[in-house]
Amino acid sequence: IRKMVPKVVFVLGGPGAGKGTQCQNIVKEYGFVHLSAGDLLREERQKSGSEYGDLIENHIREGKIVPVDITCSLLERAMQQSDKDKFLIDGFPRNEDNLEGWTRRVSKKVNLLFVLYFDCTVEICMERCLNRGAAGSGRSDDNMESLQKRFNTYISETKPIIDYYRGINLVRQIDATQSIDKVFEKVKSVFEELQA
Numbered sequence: 241i242r243k244m245v246p247k248v249v250f251v252l253g254g255p256g257a258g259k260g261t262q263c264q265n266i267v268k269e270y271g272f273v274h275l276s277a278g279d280l281l282r283e284e285r286q287k288s289g290s291e292y293g294d295l296i297e298n299h300i301r302e303g304k305i306v307p308v309d310i311t312c313s314l315l316e317r318a319m320q321q322s323d324k325d326k327f328l329i330d331g332f333p334r335n336e337d338n339l340e341g342w343t344r345r346v347s348k349k350v351n352l353l354f355v356l357y358f359d360c361t362v363e364i365c366m367e368r369c370l371n372r373g374a375a376g377s378g379r380s381d382d383n384m385e386s387l388q389k390r391f392n393t394y395i396s397e398t399k400p401i402i403d404y405y406r407g408i409n410l411v412r413q414i415d416a417t418q419s420i421d422k423v424f425e426k427v428k429s430v431f432e433e434l435q436a
């Protein structure tokens with residue numbers, strides 16, 4: 241039996257743009273598997289005996305991007321361990337290093353459908369993350385100091401990656417400033433097109 245080529249959607253957007261929230265909705269409605277690169281890194285950091293625990297924690301707190309071989313290994317393993325063949329890869333690729341590593345290690349083995357880009361203002365993103373921190377997210381980067389660094393990294397390193405995908409017509413851009421339900425209405429129109 242021939243194994244299906246996995247389908248991948250990258251989900252990008254600033255810190256707090258709503259990537260994780262909307263991915264959960266997409267999972268329920270369209271049967272994708274949600275792989276958050278940030279969640280996989282946080283999980284790996286918690287593992288006792290992980291040789292990368294300290295490196296991951298330091299990068300996350302400083303809003304820096306972890307070297308791609310670590311992130312890619314976690315993503316590849318999660319895809320291999322799944323019996324599904326449609327994946328939302330949330331929060332990756334975020335810089336040149338990520339894109340190079342993905343291209344070298346994974347891109348030929350999957351079918352990249354498009355890049356879902358949640359467009360949101362810095363102010364709204366910031367407020368959402370600070371609220372989440374105040375409500376007890378437990379995330380070591382939901383504080384003003386880390387958030388400023390996360391945004392600097394997003395603008396200088398991740399935006400150019402989104403622009404690269406826009407240039408090859410793969411970006412599906414969504415206004416992410418509205419309510420969760422309104423944003424999901426727009427997300428649905430993108431995925432309905434896919435099924436048509």
Ligand code: UP5
Pocket residue numbers: 253254255256257258259260261262276277278279281299300301303304305306307311330331332333334338368369371372390416417418419420421423
């Ligand atoms: N919320 C969501 N949508 C809302 C809406 N429409 N209206 C009102 N509120 C809304 O949402 C954030 C908060 O806002 C939640 O409280 C939610 O209820 C509310 P969420 O869905 O969590 O947004 P998301 O975009 O997922 O925000 P997140 O903080 O997860 O984004 P980041 O991109 O900053 O975080 P990530 O986990 O992807 O990465 C964290 C760090 O890991 C990075 O900074 C980096 O150091 C490291 N990393 C890597 O090194 N490499 C990677 O490949 C990935 C991560």
Ligand code: MG
Pocket residue numbers: 259260276278331
């Ligand atoms: Mg997230």
